[in-house]
Amino acid sequence: MSWSLTRKTAVLAVGYLIILGVLAIDLIFTVIEIQNVANDLNQAIIDDVQTVAAINLAAQQFLTESYSYLQTRHPAEYEESAELLKQLEEATARMRTSEHISSLVLADIDQQHASIADEAEALLRAAQRLYNRLPSETDALTDTQREAFYAEIELVEEQREAFTDQANAHFAGMGDVARQYIANDVTLTFADVVLALMAMVALTAGALWLIERRIVRPLRSITNVASRLAEGRLDGELPVTSNDEIGMLQQTFNRMAATVQQQASDLELHYRQVTQARDALEIAHRQAVEQLTIIQQQQEAIRELSxxxxxxxxxxxxxxxxxxxxxxxxxxxxxxxxxxxxxxxxxxxxxxxxxxxxxxxxxxxxxxxxxxxxxxxxxxxxxxxxxxxxxxxxxxxxxxxxxxxxxxxxxxxxxxxxxxx
CATH class of the missing domain: 3.30.750.24 (STAS domain)
Incomplete structure (x- = not known):
């Protein structure tokens, strides 16, 4: 099946549109993905900040109530410590079961999140040990026991501070990892753009090669043969290189050249015939002049004789x-x-x-x-x-x-x- 230049041009245009369409779709998906990552990261930070704040607040209040209970042995403070420990358990459970960050499919952030959850559980275990070792309302405490409880409270406080430091490092790392993720995504998108541009360059080079081979060369051949025809050399014939519009032009040009050659041959034959007729006419004219001269001489002789x-x-x-x-x-x-x-x-x-x-x-x-x-x-x-x-x-x-x-x-x-x- 022969393809016309119009169809070839349409295929080339469709190729460009496909490349541009794929590039546009890739850019759109990249922007959407980056936006989703930003939204998920923002929501994850908000949730984690709220959870970390809840754990910190519950731990601080638990330590405060526990310390106050050791001082006063008031039952309400003991019950308040139990309630705060329950809140700490719930906040720690939320930290462990949170899926906001894991949905980002970022291993570094997931690992940091798991570390925070481990620190939160360690803090919870320390608080539970402290709560379980609290004396009853009637138990008398020696100074040594009291100092041991205070040391236990200090240990829980240190665990809380370690948890806070780990959370702060996690929040700082989340931004770095997110920026790195976005940079990698942008790099991949840039690579896709470069590949698309290379494909367009290759397609353009192919189009230029096709134009040179299918259009420029045949037109140059037509120009050369036309120049020879203009110089009077009528023996030129174009090779038909395709079945598209250029091939039709070559066939039409060959028919025109054949017609011109035939007309030139006919004109040359007619010229020879006209030349022969002119020569014959000149001979007849000379003969007529000679005969007229003879007739005039005869008439003169007849006139003289008459x-x-x-x-x-x-x-x-x-x-x-x-x-x-x-x-x-x-x-x-x-x-x-x-x-x-x-x-x-x-x-x-x-x-x-x-x-x-x-x-x-x-x-x-x-x-x-x-x-x-x-x-x-x-x-x-x-x-x-x-x-x-x-x-x-x-x-x-x-x-x-x-x-x-x-x-x-x-x-x-x-x-x-x-x-x-």
């Missing part, structure tokens, strides 16, 4: 016209006649229209313009070969050719020397 100007003497030119005369051909007649007159300085131009089938007003006007232009160049024009039907057509059109010299044929025109028709 309106020939023939010299018959050093000052006489003959221009035989054959076929119908349109505007273009009339213009050619005029150009050819004027060019030859200017070139040869001919004094006479013989226009032979024997071969012209029809002379209408347009043709007549064109011939008149040729005559007028030739005269401007100093050449006299003679119109030759007007047939009878052409003459009738000219007369019918009302065209006047009175200003133009005419002859019936070429021979007559050549025989004339400037005479009119």
């Amino acid at each position: 309106v020939p100007v023939l010299p018959v003497s050093h000052d006489t030119l003959v221009m035989p016209l054959v076929g119908a005369l349109d505007s273009t051909r009339l213009l050619q007649v005029q150009e050819q006649a004027l060019e030859r007159i200017a070139a040869t300085r001919a004094r006479r131009l013989l226009l032979d229209i024997t071969g012209v089938p029809v002379v209408d007003s347009h043709v007549a006007q064109g011939l008149i313009r040729v005559v007028q232009a030739a005269r401007l160049l100093g050449s006299d024009v003679t119109l030759i070969g007007i047939r009878s039907e052409v003459a009738q057509s000219i007369v019918g059109l009302g065209i006047s050719l009175s200003s133009i010299r005419t002859c019936s044929d070429l021979q007559s025109a050549l025989a004339q020397k400037g005479g009119g028709s």
Whole structure:
């Protein structure tokens, strides 16, 4: 099963959340435990202080009543001593059965508490011995016996003072042990924090390695291939390293590169085809230009042949016209006649229209313009070969050719020397 980058990122985030959650839970439990220890310790100190105070008070009052009884032998004082001894027994029993400190699971405090309980029981036994040895109301005491009782009272007092010192040491030690316990708990919590941070660092290093391997390297490869594509090298292909988004990007990039390569090949083929077509077009153009030149040369030759100007003497030119005369051909007649007159300085131009089938007003006007232009160049024009039907057509059109010299044929025109028709 392939994991997408989104799923991998989610797993990484969940890992961070789990580590932070475990760390937070550990801190919460540590704080709760420290608070419970503090509460239990506070309650234990209060209970022990009350119990120790009760034992001390009962022991002091018992010693006072016992001493007073030895002095007065009053029965009420004896009964009061018995009552105080009973209170001492109850307080000692409470000290032994107390569970406040043992619930802390602190061996040192439990041991100190047991020592105090032992001292309390020793004090109780001493008080019981003293009480059991008290004389009755009627017994007479010697000075030696009285001194022995006083010594017994002193012994009980010393036992009470030892108990008090042990209790004070116990209370002082409870604070030290509690602080040490809290310090150890904080140290363990700090170790847990360090382990969590190390786990987060390891997870971060793994994430960075994964990013470098799964994201940065493929993107660098894509950048390199894209640079080669930009330089025109289209042979690059990316290896598909995964099935996630990066792998999809690599596959898409390969398809794009293949498409670009195919389009480049198609474009190159099209360019070659266009180049070949251009070369063929240039060849066709050159051939067309050559053909056009040939055609123009042929047209020029045809034009010269269609309106020939023939010299018959050093000052006489003959221009035989054959076929119908349109505007273009009339213009050619005029150009050819004027060019030859200017070139040869001919004094006479013989226009032979024997071969012209029809002379209408347009043709007549064109011939008149040729005559007028030739005269401007100093050449006299003679119109030759007007047939009878052409003459009738000219007369019918009302065209006047009175200003133009005419002859019936070429021979007559050549025989004339400037005479009119």
